[in-house]
Amino acid sequence: MTAAARIVVVGDLITDVVAVLAGPLATGSDTPATIRVSGGGQAANTAAWLAAQGVPVTMVGAVGDDDAGRDRVAELERAGVDCAVDRQPGTATGTVIVLTGDGERTMITQRGANLRLSAAHVAQAVAEAADARHLHLSAYTLLDAESREAGLRALAAARERGLTVSVDAASAAPLRRVGAATFLSWVRDVDLLLVNSDEAAVLAGGLDPAAQARALSATARRVVVKRGAAGAVWADRSATVTVSPSRRVAVADVTGAGDAFAAGLLSAWLSNSDPRSALSHAGDLGAQAVSSVGARPTP
Structure with a gap:
């Protein structure tokens, strides 16, 4: 497979309201911040980063039949993403308030x-x-x-079509609510599972990252543990473990960094890059993402 092959991305398309805090959050009072409103959503961000690399990509999701929904779809189309987006009357387009600072972020969804x-x-x-x-x-x-x-149908439809499949585990708190065993039953035998450090801890326990990746490869054929500034770990069922070093960059905003990493990983891996090269390319895009405010590539 080459990078010219189309990738279908399924998931959330939302409005991000990103507040880059100038200091610690002053609960019950005022905290100065730089605020930006733009397109977001894990799936939509990944689609935008894929398109920026010249990968043909289709975004499958839903928005409200409102101005925000029309703006979100138009942004993706301008970025080169083909949109198969269902407009839902009487429902608002999703919104996330992102509070970011000191290399961390909190999302209100x-x-x-x-x-x-x-x-x-x-x-x-x-x-x-x-x-x-x-x-x-x-x-x-x-x-x-x-x-x-809809998520389960996406996995089933991909298997019926003979597509390779990747899943980004998304977020530790909802993973904890559904339970590790349940989630892993949904994603059994996917070709690639991406998790960050917190998600890996939920799904595999308090092991070191290489051990977590190896443990999760009993479920997914390949597993990547994203560790932010500490790099990333790849493991597959052949017992191969590849560790990618960190990228040292000035951090403006970590929103969307994991989505950019996923896009870089997919574009390289689907072009038959070896794990080390794929992780390196993914790290480059993640570093690019944290260097500016917002979750999408800079136009």
Whole structure:
């Protein structure tokens, strides 16, 4: 497979309200910040970073039939993403308030229309992407009961089409709520599972990153543990473990860094790069993402 093969990305498309805090949050009072409103959502961000690398990509999701939804779709289309986005009347487009500072971020989420993504819409979008060779699923779609059927249908449709599949585990708190055993049963035998350090701890326990990756490779064929500034770890069922070093860059905002990393990893791996090269390319895009405010590539 080459990077020219189409990737179908399924998951959330939202509005990000990013507040880069000038100092510690003053609870009950005022905290100065730089605030930016732009497109977000784990799946949509990954799609935008893929398009920026010249990868043909289709974004499958849902927005409200409102100005925000129209703006979010238009942004992606300008970025070169093909959109198979269902507009839901009477429902607001999702919004996330992101508080970021000191290399960390906290997200306050209203998933909105993303909760109404239907299995039928996903199945039709996958069927219509005739040149697709890979499907990437943001696990937010699986982790919320209201959109879970759509996430499960995405995985099933990809398998029926013979597509390779990757899943980004999305977020530690909802993973903890559904439980590790349940989540791992949903993603069994996917080709690639991406987790960050917190998600790896939920799914594999308090092991070191290489041991976590090896343990999770009993479920997924390949596992990457994203460790932010500490780099990343790759493991597969051949017992191969590859460690990528960190990238030292000035951090402006960590929002979307994992999504950029996922896009870099997918574009390289699907072009038959070896694990070390794929991790290196993913790290480069992650470093690029944290160097500016916002979750998408700078136009």
